[in-house]
Amino acid sequence: MDKNNQTTEERILAASKKVFHTRGFDGARMQEIANEAGVNKSLVHYYFRNKESLFKSVFEDAFGQLLTKMNEVFFSDLPIIAKIETFLHFYLDFLAMNSYLPWFILNGLHERPGQLKELMDRMQMSPQRLINRIHDQVKEELNIEIDPLHFFINMLSLSIFPFLARPLILSVLGYSPEMLGQFYEERKTKVPEFILNALKGYENYPSK
Amino acid sequence: MDKNNQTTEERILAASKKVFHTRGFDGARMQEIANEAGVNKSLVHYYFRNKESLFKSVFEDAFGQLLTKMNEVFFSDLPIIAKIETFLHFYLDFLAMNSYLPWFILNGLHERPGQLKELMDRMQMSPQRLINRIHDQVKEELNIEIDPLHFFINMLSLSIFPFLARPLILSVLGYSPEMLGQFYEERKTKVPEFILNALKGYENYPSK
DNA sequence: CATACTTTTGACCACCTGGTTAAACCAAAT
DNA sequence: ATTTGGTTTAACCAGGTGGTCAAAAGTATG
Numbered sequence: 001m002d003k004n005n006q007t008t009e010e011r012i013l014a015a016s017k018k019v020f021h022t023r024g025f026d027g028a029r030m031q032e033i034a035n036e037a038g039v040n041k042s043l044v045h046y047y048f049r050n051k052e053s054l055f056k057s058v059f060e061d062a063f064g065q066l067l068t069k070m071n072e073v074f075f076s077d078l079p080i081i082a083k084i085e086t087f088l089h090f091y092l093d094f095l096a097m098n099s100y101l102p103w104f105i106l107n108g109l110h111e112r113p114g115q116l117k118e119l120m121d122r123m124q125m126s127p128q129r130l131i132n133r134i135h136d137q138v139k140e141e142l143n144i145e146i147d148p149l150h151f152f153i154n155m156l157s158l159s160i161f162p163f164l165a166r167p168l169i170l171s172v173l174g175y176s177p178e179m180l181g182q183f184y185e186e187r188k189t190k191v192p193e194f195i196l197n198a199l200k201g202y203e204n205y206p207s208k
Numbered sequence: 209m210d211k212n213n214q215t216t217e218e219r220i221l222a223a224s225k226k227v228f229h230t231r232g233f234d235g236a237r238m239q240e241i242a243n244e245a246g247v248n249k250s251l252v253h254y255y256f257r258n259k260e261s262l263f264k265s266v267f268e269d270a271f272g273q274l275l276t277k278m279n280e281v282f283f284s285d286l287p288i289i290a291k292i293e294t295f296l297h298f299y300l301d302f303l304a305m306n307s308y309l310p311w312f313i314l315n316g317l318h319e320r321p322g323q324l325k326e327l328m329d330r331m332q333m334s335p336q337r338l339i340n341r342i343h344d345q346v347k348e349e350l351n352i353e354i355d356p357l358h359f360f361i362n363m364l365s366l367s368i369f370p371f372l373a374r375p376l377i378l379s380v381l382g383y384s385p386e387m388l389g390q391f392y393e394e395r396k397t398k399v400p401e402f403i404l405n406a407l408k409g410y411e412n413y414p415s416k
Numbered sequence: 417c418a419t420a421c422t423t424t425t426g427a428c429c430a431c432c433t434g435g436t437t438a439a440a441c442c443a444a445a446t
Numbered sequence: 447a448t449t450t451g452g453t454t455t456a457a458c459c460a461g462g463t464g465g466t467c468a469a470a471a472g473t474a475t476g
Contacts, residue, residue: 008453026234027319030434040455045435103318109375110311111235116379127380149391150398153370153377161365164372167317169361171324172335183357190358194406201405216423238464248425253465 009047011037013057016048020058021100024107025051059108060119062101067125069094074130080137084155085192091159092188099184102163144202154198158191217255219245221265224256228266229308232315233259267316268327270309275333277302282338288345292363293400299367300396307392310371352410362406366399 006014015037019028030051034041048054073087095102109115135148162169162184169175175183214222223244227236238259242249256262281295303310317323343356370377370392377383383391 029432031432041434042436042456043454046453051434103314106311106372106376107315107318109379110315113375113379116376120380125380147394147398150395150402153373154366154399154402156373157365157369158362161369161372162361164314164369165361165364167321168314168324171317171321172328172333186355187358190355191362194358194362197409198402198406200409201407237462239462249464250426250466251424254423259464 008037008039008043012039012044012047012054015039016044016054016058017061020055021062021104024104025055025111028055055108055112056115059105059115063105063116063119064123066091066094066101066105067123071125071130074133080134080141081196083137084195088155088159088192088195089188092184092191095159095163096181096184096188099163099166102160103166106164138199142199142202143206144199146199146202155195158195162187216245216247216251220247220252220255223247224252224262224266225269228263229270229312232312233263233319236263263316263320264323267313267323271313271324271327272331274299274302274309274313275331279333279338282341288342288349289404291345292403296363296367296400296403297396300392300399303367303371304389304392304396307371307374310368311374314372346407350407350410352407354407354410363403366403370395 012033015033016028018036019033023029023032028051030044031041033054034044037044044054048057069090070087073083073090076083076086078086131148131152134152135146138144138146138148138151166180169180169183170177173179220241223241224236226244227241231237231240236259238252239249241262242252245252252262256265277298278295281291281298284291284294286294339356339360342360343354346352346354346356346359374388377388377391378385
């Protein structure tokens, strides 16, 4: 326990997040992590064996946060519309405050596929069950037949993509970071609106 | 003109695409490019000054393809619904055959922001005009008021994200590459359906 | 054949990076 | 004060990287 009420190990982990999140595995430098933590480079190796294992800690922490919340929402006993709204609200909010996370996770998976296998088991996550649950609940409560996997991926797409495309939007639209922040803010209402409208468009959607 | 009816320079450029597309700038190795082209590493530097300029060629080629087609569709004089359908059809098709491109471009922009500035000028691309055009045409032909920028980003999200999330989908759902191909195939009908349904959900959409 | 020019190559280098190691430091217990 | 254990550091190393260079090979021109 020293500076800032954190142990050295905690300081190193925090620094690792900061660096890995923005630079990715290949782009991150052990030296930069050490500097960020205000610590000698060897000390990083002392607490975490090597870059790989340090990255694993950071990656699983990030992915775990997102996965946990997702399960929580979709296995709750809210009506499906409320689940969708809750899910979107949480993710759009969380991502707005952690706009580097989507890139970090997807890039990490691109550089090191197989990173997930082990974690998925450990968390005993069953995507198929979640997908089935959505399908049944949509059919029961809204009386419409959708492909739940595509629908779920659609929700993720609309939530996550704009954060992945951050540098693209900045360049192409010539936005300032502030304007981009405003844009993300707007999406908190635009995305749910778009998705719920899409559902209404299917056959047999109950009127009122 | 030698092997395969290509000049050495063309062979190097083709090899560069193959390597950069899958590995990104940081991950690519000049040696791997040389091997892929069946050529000495020094020769790569002979034709293209350095890694940076070689990457630039590859990047602008990829980005140009996507941008050109986008302009072509949205500045045509098709009705808006047809434009949307054409756009989605083209992108979902093109991306299914070049599934690495979205990651390559977004990752390239993340590693080297500013890569676009110059290209945007040179192509005299005006995103604001495209966005306005969508807004006006939607209002006129469909009698509904949408935010065109969010709508456009929604289209991109639904088209592109599943390709960025490729390693995620493979891991989490345990899909084989073939099953994933099938999934992308399905999206060619699911995505247009979803988007057109969403439009119908807005107030005043003309019935029939 | 001789000359001049371009293309191709192998050897090499300076630099950076993750990782190791032995010594120094330090706090607590004897 | 001395010992003991964990903690922190500086110096160092092996391997890989983009890039250079001078010589060799090839090709056209006189």
